[in-house]
Structure formats: structure tokens, C-alpha cells
Amino acid sequence: MYLLITMKLKLIVLASMLLSLAMVSCGPADPDDVPVVKKEDTSIISVSTEMPPIVEHADNPLSRAGVELGRFLFYDKLLSENNSISCGSCHNQAMAFTDNNKVFSEGTVKQLGTRNSMPTFNLMWFDSLFWDSRAQRLKQLVLMPIENPLEMNTTPEQVVEKLKKLQDYKDKFRNAFGTEEITVEKMAMALEQFLKTIVSDNSRFDKAKRGELALTDLEKRGFELAGQKGCFNCHSTSLFTDNLSHNTGLDFVSNQGGQFKDNGLGGFTKIKNHEGKFKTPSLRNVALSSPYMHDGRFKTLEEVLEFYDEGVKSNLNSRNISFEFMQQGTLNKLTPQDTKALLAFLNSLTDYDLISNPKFSDPFQ
Ligand code: HEC
Ligand code: HEC
Secondary structure, eight states: OHHHHHHHHHHHHHHHHHHHHHHHHHOOSSTTTOOOOSSOOGGGSOOOTTSOOOOOOTTSOOOHHHHHHHHHHHTOGGGSTTSOOOHHHHSBGGGTSBOTTOSSOBOTTSOBOSSOOOOOSSGGGOSSBSTTOOBOSHHHHTTHHHHOTTTTOSOHHHHHHHHHTOHHHHHHHHHHHSSSOOOHHHHHHHHHHHHHHOOOOOSHHHHHHTTSSOOOHHHHHHHHHHHHTTHHHHSOTTTTOOOOEEOOOOSOOOTTTOOOSSOBHHHHHOOGGGTTBEEOOOOTTGGGSOSBTTTTOBOSHHHHHHIIIIIOOOOTTOOOHHHHHSBTTBOSOOOHHHHHHHHHHHHTTOOHHHHHOGGGSOTTO
16 A cells, blocks of 8 residues: 555656656747746857857846847836936947947936947957946846936836836736846846847858858958958957957057046056056947947047057057057058958948847837
């Protein structure tokens, strides 16, 4: 009798184990039916072979419903003080997620920021974020624009109160996280999930790398030149950035008590020799993201090249970029043909799929 019961029990245990295994391996048939995803569903992100591997976050596994919620939050003006702007207002998909050719962005009551808006693609691979690297993780970063008085000028708690009044958001949070409860943490997680999916890897340059097309001779020449001139020392890897901070000699600042207008990394770390250093931006999609540099001082890529060619100034923290440029602080006089080639190469990094992909677009439009 006793034996029979234990055997029965064992069978039940075995059966339920098999059942749960089957549930795990089948995965959600309809993403909206099964809200809690235990393991990261990396199939949501598509990344081609030339890019680094997908970065997984055990504390915030991707799910379709989470990403979709993040997309709604990214484009929802409710995230700002007076419901006037969304993340997407300053990160426009058509401009590679930058702010509509503006030097500085306008906040909720048209107050001006102090730095040029940055693109928001390929960010899962970066562990230093913002021009001054003051954020290390997207989940942490996404709450900062909400609180920034020059941007959305509210608090994440106030935003959560607004979201809680909407059944549609309750449903979306339940689909993404298993319960209707809306919290600051979950809002940040959903935004991180959405941002992680914004990958740019389908420019002409990428297609050529994958053997899908051939670059023109001018584009190839530009790529070669960029290598010879040292551009890839900092704009390196398939992300076209080393994700480190440098001072490129935009301004002359004297060794004798001179001050940078914006201390960049040094403003965050409070370390003297970090002053005036800024994160290397990616060269991907630069043709779409004018103006350039942390303060948006250059309107065109021609102006940027002109700066590298003859405008680099030495200052207390500028790296000796003359080493890369083979001649004292300059590109060694680019010929007009060189400039054309470099521009052609930079343009070959434009990814038209990024700016037209409906997965990244504004769901309120
Ligand atoms: C008023 C305009 C504005 C709004 C609104 C705004 N941003 Fe930004 N964003 C900027 C600017 C300007 C920067 C650069 C700031 C800096 O480096 O100090 C930036 C930087 C970023 C970066 C850093 C990218 C990198 O490469 O390091 C991310 C990510 C980002 N924003 C996401 C968001 C999200 C998510 C929201 C909404 C919650 C948002 N932004 C709202 C203007 C804005
Ligand atoms: C020493 C590292 C370094 C080298 C070498 C370098 N860059 Fe940069 N580049 C940076 C940094 C850092 C910035 C941002 C500077 C700032 O805003 O203060 C930048 C900005 C840019 C921008 C503007 C991007 C944007 O989104 O605003 C372009 C375009 C650019 N560089 C192209 C080039 C080219 C082309 C070369 C080679 C001729 C080159 N860079 C060499 C580090 C470097």
C-alpha cells in the first residue's frame, strides 16, 4: 500500500516535471498570452554577424510584451511634466534618434539644454552612457531625462501615478511583467528592453562586409583614408567607437588655470585630467545626425573634417592626436578628393532600415 502511494506520488512528480519542461521549451505561442518570460528571448533582437554578441541582462530578460511597452513609454508625452514632450521628441527615428538638427534640445517649457542630443541605437553594447559617461546602464539612464529640469522636469513617481490611471497601461504592464502593478523599476526595465532592440547594422558598409554588395571606389578609398588618418583609433570596432572619452582639441584651454566650457567626463568624475573629455560618438548614421560634437558646434560633416584637418587645438587634456594624424595636430592637409572620399565613406554608414523600421516607430502616430 505504502509502496503504491509513493509510486503514485513519484509518477505525479514526474508528470508535472515533464509538463513544466514542455511549457518552458515550447515558449509563448502568443506573446500576449504568456506574460512572464523566464529566459531572455534574444530572438527579439536581430544582430548580424559583424556585430558583437547580444548583451543579456539576467535581471531584465527581454520579452516581446516588455519591448512593446517600452516603445509606448518612449513615445508617450505623459512622461513629461506637462505632457508636452516624449523621449522621441528629442530622439527622432528619422534623424537616427537625434533631435531634428537642433544644436540644443528644448524641454517642457522650451528651456534649452546644454548638450547636443545623442543617437539611441546600438546602446546595449555600451557601459558608459551620455557625453560624460555619467550613466552605466540603460535601466538607470532612462529615469534621468524624466527628472532633468531642462528636459522632462518631473519625477518617475509622478509619471507612474499618471500611468496607473490608464487601463491600457495596466494591461501592458501585466503582459510584460505578470501583474498590473506599475512601478518606477518596471517602467525603467521596459524602456531598457525597447532601447536594447534598436540595433543599427544594415548600412551599405555592413552589406558590403557581408558580401551583399560592393562599395564604390570612392567609398573604399574613404575607408582606407580614415584608417590611415587614425580615425579608427577612437571610432573603432564595428560599432565605430571605442566608447572611451577623449579630448579632441576642439578648444584651446591654457595650462595656466584655463577652464573648459563643459568639463565632460571630468564634471562627473571630478578628476582633473578628465576635464574636457567626451565619449567618442559612433560614426554610424552621422550623415543623419547633424549638428556634431557634444555642443553641436559643427553643422556639416565637411566642417567636422575641416576641424580635424586644420582646426585641432592643443589644450591641457587633449590627447596627442597629432600622432594619429601623422602631422602636428592636423590631417596633413586633405585634398578635395580626400574630403570627398571620406564623406562618401561616412555616408556609406547610413542605415535606412533603422530609420524606417516600424518596430522602432512612434505607436501614437
Ligand atoms: C529635451 C530633450 C530630451 C528628452 C525629452 C530626452 N532626451 Fe535623451 N538625450 C538628450 C540629450 C541632450 C542627451 C545628451 C545628454 C548628455 O550627454 O548630457 C541625451 C542622451 C540620451 C542617451 C545617451 C545615449 C548615449 O550614447 O550615451 C539615451 C540612451 C537617451 N538620451 C534616452 C532617452 C530616453 C529613454 C528618454 C525618455 C525617458 C530621453 N532620452 C528623453 C535629450 C533628450
Ligand atoms: C582621439 C580620438 C579620436 C580620433 C583620432 C578621431 N575622433 Fe572623431 N570624435 C572623437 C570624440 C571624443 C568626439 C566627440 C568630441 C566632442 O564632442 O567633444 C568625436 C566626434 C566626431 C564626429 C562627430 C560625431 C557626432 O555625432 O557628433 C565625427 C563625424 C568624427 N568624430 C569623425 C572623425 C574622423 C573622420 C576622424 C579621422 C579623421 C576622427 N573622428 C578621429 C574622438 C576621435
